[in-house]
Amino acid sequence: MTSIARSMGWPRKLSHRQWFVVGFLACVGMELTAMYFQFVLKLEPCPLCITQRLILIGAGAIFLAGAIHNPSRRGVRVYASVGLVTTLLGMGVAVYHFVIQMLPHDELADCGPGAAYIIEHMELYEAIRLFLTGTGDCTQIVWSMFGLSMPFWVALGYAGLTALGILQFALAREPAR
Numbered sequence: 001m002t003s004i005a006r007s008m009g010w011p012r013k014l015s016h017r018q019w020f021v022v023g024f025l026a027c028v029g030m031e032l033t034a035m036y037f038q039f040v041l042k043l044e045p046c047p048l049c050i051t052q053r054l055i056l057i058g059a060g061a062i063f064l065a066g067a068i069h070n071p072s073r074r075g076v077r078v079y080a081s082v083g084l085v086t087t088l089l090g091m092g093v094a095v096y097h098f099v100i101q102m103l104p105h106d107e108l109a110d111c112g113p114g115a116a117y118i119i120e121h122m123e124l125y126e127a128i129r130l131f132l133t134g135t136g137d138c139t140q141i142v143w144s145m146f147g148l149s150m151p152f153w154v155a156l157g158y159a160g161l162t163a164l165g166i167l168q169f170a171l172a173r174e175p176a177r
Contacts, residue, residue, distance in 0.1 A: 016076045016172065020066035023083065023164050027060030030157050037143065037150070046138040047118060048097040052154055055090035059161060062086060076172035084165040091158035097151035101141050 014022070034053055037043045045053065066079035118127050141149045 012171065016073075016168065017067050017070045019164065019168050019171070020063045020079070023063035023161060023168075024060055024067055026157070026161060026164070027056055027063060030056055030154070031060065041143070043142050046140070048093060048138045048151070052090055052093050052097070052151075055086060055093065056158075059083060059086045059090060073172045077169055080165045080169040080172065084162060084169070087158050087161040087165055091155050091162060094151045094155035094158055097138060098149060098155060100139055101149050101151060103139070 031053065034045070034049070034056075038045055062079060062083045066076070066083070069075065069079075071079060143150050145153065
């Protein structure tokens with residue numbers, strides 16, 4: 001029995017499939033929140049925001065596939081591992097985004113075009129490069145809560161998804177009862 005399972009008995013109350021559903025619903029909740037900011041509050045997402053959202057959709061697809069497939073313990077470890085890589089990548093992009101927002105603006109490049117312009121006017125390879133590296137537009141803080149900008153909260157959400165992946169992996173290593 002792993003130390004996680006020994007210290008907390010409650011994770012075993014849900015099946016592996018139910019944990020995958022929890023992860024999927026968390027991804028859906030994060031994406032709906034992003035859509036609320038974009039379509040209700042009219043905050044246009046920057047390239048790094050879109051990158052984080054695309055990674056989130058990928059993580060959600062992994063959780064959904066795990067829930068539908070309902071794999072054996074070995075399969076759960078595979079899904080959890082792929083999910084961990086995906087959520088860590090998303091957290092890395094969100095942390096990078098948060099850090100560049102904290103830098104003095106004179107140390108960064110001039111503001112670049114917004115996401116809508118990039119998608120409409122640039123070649124695919126150039127758009128992908130900008131989405132992965134960000135533009136000056138990514139340095140603007142358009143929303144914050146408790147003095148912390150949106151990328152911080154997205155990174156926190158990804159940290160929760162990462163913790164879920166670690167929990168799933170640990171529970172799948174336990175011998176069946």
